[in-house]
Structure formats: structure tokens, C-alpha cells
Amino acid sequence: MSALRHDAERLDAVAVDRIGQALQADGLWLDVGAAVLRVQSASAHLAAQLRATYPAFPFQPAGEWADVHCRLEPAAGLRRWLRPQVVFSSDARVIFSPFPADAPLPLFEWGCNWLIGQRLNHHLLLHAGVLERDGMALVLPATPGSGKSTLTAALALRGWRLLSDEFGVCDIEQRRFKAMLKPVALKNESIGVITRFEPRVALGPLFPKTRKGTVAHMAAPADAVARRHEAAAPGVVVLPRWQAGHATLWEPIGADTCFAALAFNAFNYQLIGEAAFDAVVHLARHCPAWRLTYSDLDDAIASLERLWAEHAGRGVRP
Amino acid sequence: MNRPAPAWLTLLAEPQRAVDATLAEWQQTVRLARRLRLLGRVAEAVDAAGLLDRLPAPVQQHLLAELRASRHRVRALVWTAEHVSQVLAGAAYPRVLLKGAAYLAQQLPIAAGRLPSDLDILVPRDAVADAQRRLQAHGWQEVELDAHDQRFYRDYSHEVPPMRHPQFRLELDLHHTILPPVARTRVDAALLLARVQPSGWPRWQVLCPVDQILHSAAHLFLDAELRDRLRDLVDLDGLMRHGAQRPGFWPELLDRSRELGLDEPLALAVEYTSNWLQTPVPASTLRSLRQRGPGAVRRAWLLPLLDTVLTPADPDALPARSQDLAATLLLARYQLQRLPLHLLLPHVWHKVQGRRRNRDDGDDAF
Numbered sequence: 001m002s003a004l005r006h007d008a009e010r011l012d013a014v015a016v017d018r019i020g021q022a023l024q025a026d027g028l029w030l031d032v033g034a035a036v037l038r039v040q041s042a043s044a045h046l047a048a049q050l051r052a053t054y055p056a057f058p059f060q061p062a063g064e065w066a067d068v069h070c071r072l073e074p075a076a077g078l079r080r081w082l083r084p085q086v087v088f089s090s091d092a093r094v095i096f097s098p099f100p101a102d103a104p105l106p107l108f109e110w111g112c113n114w115l116i117g118q119r120l121n122h123h124l125l126l127h128a129g130v131l132e133r134d135g136m137a138l139v140l141p142a143t144p145g146s147g148k149s150t151l152t153a154a155l156a157l158r159g160w161r162l163l164s165d166e167f168g169v170c171d172i173e174q175r176r177f178k179a180m181l182k183p184v185a186l187k188n189e190s191i192g193v194i195t196r197f198e199p200r201v202a203l204g205p206l207f208p209k210t211r212k213g214t215v216a217h218m219a220a221p222a223d224a225v226a227r228r229h230e231a232a233a234p235g236v237v238v239l240p241r242w243q244a245g246h247a248t249l250w251e252p253i254g255a256d257t258c259f260a261a262l263a264f265n266a267f268n269y270q271l272i273g274e275a276a277f278d279a280v281v282h283l284a285r286h287c288p289a290w291r292l293t294y295s296d297l298d299d300a301i302a303s304l305e306r307l308w309a310e311h312a313g314r315g316v317r318p
Numbered sequence: 319m320n321r322p323a324p325a326w327l328t329l330l331a332e333p334q335r336a337v338d339a340t341l342a343e344w345q346q347t348v349r350l351a352r353r354l355r356l357l358g359r360v361a362e363a364v365d366a367a368g369l370l371d372r373l374p375a376p377v378q379q380h381l382l383a384e385l386r387a388s389r390h391r392v393r394a395l396v397w398t399a400e401h402v403s404q405v406l407a408g409a410a411y412p413r414v415l416l417k418g419a420a421y422l423a424q425q426l427p428i429a430a431g432r433l434p435s436d437l438d439i440l441v442p443r444d445a446v447a448d449a450q451r452r453l454q455a456h457g458w459q460e461v462e463l464d465a466h467d468q469r470f471y472r473d474y475s476h477e478v479p480p481m482r483h484p485q486f487r488l489e490l491d492l493h494h495t496i497l498p499p500v501a502r503t504r505v506d507a508a509l510l511l512a513r514v515q516p517s518g519w520p521r522w523q524v525l526c527p528v529d530q531i532l533h534s535a536a537h538l539f540l541d542a543e544l545r546d547r548l549r550d551l552v553d554l555d556g557l558m559r560h561g562a563q564r565p566g567f568w569p570e571l572l573d574r575s576r577e578l579g580l581d582e583p584l585a586l587a588v589e590y591t592s593n594w595l596q597t598p599v600p601a602s603t604l605r606s607l608r609q610r611g612p613g614a615v616r617r618a619w620l621l622p623l624l625d626t627v628l629t630p631a632d633p634d635a636l637p638a639r640s641q642d643l644a645a646t647l648l649l650a651r652y653q654l655q656r657l658p659l660h661l662l663l664p665h666v667w668h669k670v671q672g673r674r675r676n677r678d679d680g681d682d683a684f
Binding site: 064065066067069071073087089091092093094119120121122268270271272273 | 341342345349350352353374376378379380382383384386387390393546631632633634635636637
């Protein structure tokens, strides 16, 4: 596979038409770190949307192995004249309900994420944002209402290396985090929060009225893409909670709470069984953990950086 | 008609061939076997041969992932069956495991890596109401159905609506026979129940070995949905190979298929498994089934259709378009055989609409 990569251009350096041709031929192959996705499509919209949200990824129009193969094709039937739609299928089977024809990207993202969550059971898949600094992982588990994607996006925009916004991919044998580097899906208010936080942010198009409301995808920074095959050792776990008007508050939490936040939000903790239990125990023992309540992103990040400098990698609980 | 099955299927019987396949061949195998629900069986066969770590890294990863997934499903099935067994412990009638659960309880070779979907059990018809009552008292509830589906299950089906329990992920399908009572092919459940055997799990029984084969054949060849059903042929192949180790197996199978009125599905099952999967079937059995199975005229139109729908679509194909016409024709044929026309047409219409409505929308986590 490496032979195919050596002269690859960045996706945003390639004309939309050429990406479209690749999508109609053997597909576009996206190596996101812990998985390779291959997408084929005759959609008139997908090429530009992928180019806007995967700009720093290599343009790879052929490959040998992909973990997920998918197609996004215009829906057949009379409906195509009235309300055109796009259909997601994988390995010749339709998996999701169709989306409006001009919104193939959110369908691609949801479809691939669902397939990754179903299939990549050789790794422990936490539901968490993961970023790296000093070779160590900052893990932000997605507890309900955590605003994990907002904080993950903000940190990625302040120089933390993004590994993943959705899947905390933990290599069970090596006890290290791998990247699953896809765009960060921002929903509803968090879109405005992030554009105010960093006006130069690279956002894809706005998709209103999806199942999750309005969605926009933030592209992974170029450095994160270049380093997507570098793993990170377990570092610190933070359970974020955004609360309007709340001053930044850090509360240390015990290994038991940390264990529950990691294990019970995971995609395949139960499925893997004992090996997953051992891995999560290892993480909970070795990562100092806090609950963070905040309303001001800049303040939260500044205090996180102070905390990180004191604790990361010491393996000592606060 | 002499279409062989995909080459990778030979891995189930000869896993040592796993090390010869190229990465590109594995890519196709993994994609297709997963869709056909056979990847777990491939993974268990390769693992049992001790060859997993000699395969290319991405193949190892996907096979390991599938081993975990299928073993997890098996644990869930065993747990569910144990629970249901306790719920029905006081009942005086036999409780019979069907299909996947039965293969597991008997520790048949085909159970290794076979991905179970539901727990299928059979009780005598006059015991269904009692079994339902006991299950409901322990938190099992019928899934919500619209009025049409409720009427269909109550009046015309061979099972009651599937039941769910908040603690268990698998659905429970409670059957009282193996074909719908309105089908033109009828199976007398009393004949099946007269020959049930201990299963290996406490308080559960299984159909006798030849009945398990006939059930699997009827289930495949009298069902409406034949696409991606290669796994059923693989099951039948494994059941026959296993059964044939016992002397007198083939004559017993033929006698029983006549007794139960299942000659045609058995003839088709033997025809396809021997042609596609090289199941060793004695020549006398083949001859006898040729006479009893579908006649020349019927074979001339039926077999090409079956070939088309049983051959799995290429993973790179557009979903299901090529096979749609053949599949629809077959669907009509089977539904016609099963249901009187005045019931069939509204039912097919309802199913087509339902398929549009109930597409799997996956997980809501994203």
C-alpha cells in the first residue's frame, strides 16, 4: 500500500472533477489511521464535500485493502424527479435510509462510523474524543451532554494533535491509542461556538435538518493527518461538561468513576469481554482523571494546559 | 447448474488453504463472507487450524474481530436460552431448540462461528398460549406490530410475533410448527414432536437429526427471501456430512422426507449442496430424489431462477439490482405456494411497503 502513497497529492490540491472521476471509477481511498475507507459515488455533490472536509488527506484513487467499502448512489425510482435522494450501501447492501441528494457527506460519515463501530472489534472502541501532546493521549469520554466534540475541536485548533472525535481507538495488546482521523462533526450551537472561537476554522458545508439538527464538519488539521499513524500512550482522562455561565472547575475523580466513564460509553466493551475489562482497568489505573465543568473555552483550555504540565505521564493520581 | 460455490468456501473444510490466498483474494472473501454471515465460520476454521497469525495483518484483524463478535453473540444466545429454560421449567410439554441454538446445544461442527440472530424454539400448538403467558410474566413482550402483521401472525403464520425482553438483546421466536399452517406444503408438528431428542442443554430438546435437515431445507427453499442465503446451503452441507457418519442415515432421511411431505425441498437441498459444496451423497439417494423432486418442466424454469438468486452478488455491485427480477418471481412462487391468493396479494404489498419503512438505521450514537 505504501507504494501507492509516495507521490500522492493533497486532496485539496486536486480538482473537484478529478476527485469525482475517481469516485466513479475505483473510488477514493481514505486512510484515516486505524482504518482505510473506500468510497465510490456518482453523486454530483460528494467530491466537493470530501475535498472540503478531508483537505490534507492524500488523493488515493486506488488501493489494495479497505476496512470499509461504501457507495453513495442516487436513489432509483420515480422519487428521483420529485425529491432526489442519495443511498448508502456497503458490499452491495443498503444500510441506511436515504438522505437528500445534496447531503451525501453526513450520510457517508454516519454510515462509515456505524460500520467501523460494528466491525473493528480487534480494537477496543471507546466513545471518546482523543488528542495527543508529548506522546500522550488526552481522552475525553462522551458522556451524555458532555459537549465532547466542541472541546475536541477547540483543542485541535489550539495545537493539540487530533486522533479522533468519535472513536477512542485503544490497541488492546499495546495499550496505546490509535488515530481514527475523520472530520469533527459539530452540531447546532457548537458550530457557532467554534467559528467564534477560531474564525479561520476549515468547516465543510452546513447541513440543516438532519436527524441531529444542523451539522457541519471540521477538517482535521494537516499535522494531525501527516501523523495519523503515530500512536499515543495513555495520558489523562477528562470528563467535560459544558454549563452556561459556569466558572471553570476541575474536580479529581477516582479510578472507579473513570473506569465507568470509559467502559460504559464504549462501543464494544461487552463484546470483547475480559480483554476489554483488563484494558480499561489499565487505563483507569494509569490515567489521572478529572471532571471539568466550564463555559469559557479559552479559560478551560488554558487551565487544562497547566494541569497537563503538572500531571501528564506521571502515572500518579492527583 | 454446475456453478461451484465461491472458492473461499473450501476454507471451511480445508482451512490450511488460508495461507495461499493473496491480500486481494482475502479482501473479496472478507467482504462477501461477512455479508453472507459466514465470516465467523471462516474465522473459527482458520483459528482452529492455528493459522491466524500467518495471514496478512488486516486479514488477521478482521478475523479476530469477527471471532469476538460471533462468540459474543453465542454467549448472548446461551444466556437467553438459560433464562427461557428457567421460565418454562415447570411446563409439562416439550421445549425444542431450533436452528442455531440447536446446533450449539448439540455442539455440531457447524455451530463454530455461526452467527446466531434470534432464539428459535418450538412448543406444541396447544402449549403456545401457556408458554407466552409464562414468558410475559417474566418480562418478555411481543414486539409492537401493526394490525395487518398481528392478524397475519395470529391466523396464518407458524410462529407467534417475536418477543423481546429489555435485558436480552436477542429476539425470541416461539414456533408451533415449521411451516405456516396455510401453506400447501404442510408439516404435521406432532410427527416432529414424536421424535425429539435430548439436546445437551438441560430441559431443552432438539428435532431428530434428519428432521433438522428437513427443517433447514424447508426453511430455505420454501421461504420468500432467497437472496444471500448461501449460509443455509453451508448449514445443510454441514448437517448432512455430520449425519452421514451414522449408518442408515440416507435411507432414513428419504423415508422421513416422504413422511413429512418435504421431498421437493430436500431434493433441491441435495442438488445444490452436492453441486456447489461437493457434499458426498450416495448415487442411489441422488437417483431417488431425482424421481421424487421437481419434474423436468419445473426444473427447467425453477433451477435457473434458484441459481440466480442463490449466487451471491459481487460486493462491488450496485445493491440488489441484478437479482431483483428473479428474486421477485421466486418470491411470488413461494408465497403462492404458501398462501392462498386472496391472502397473498395484500401480504406481499404490505411487506414491500414495510421493507421501505423499516430499513435498519443503525446506531444512533453518532
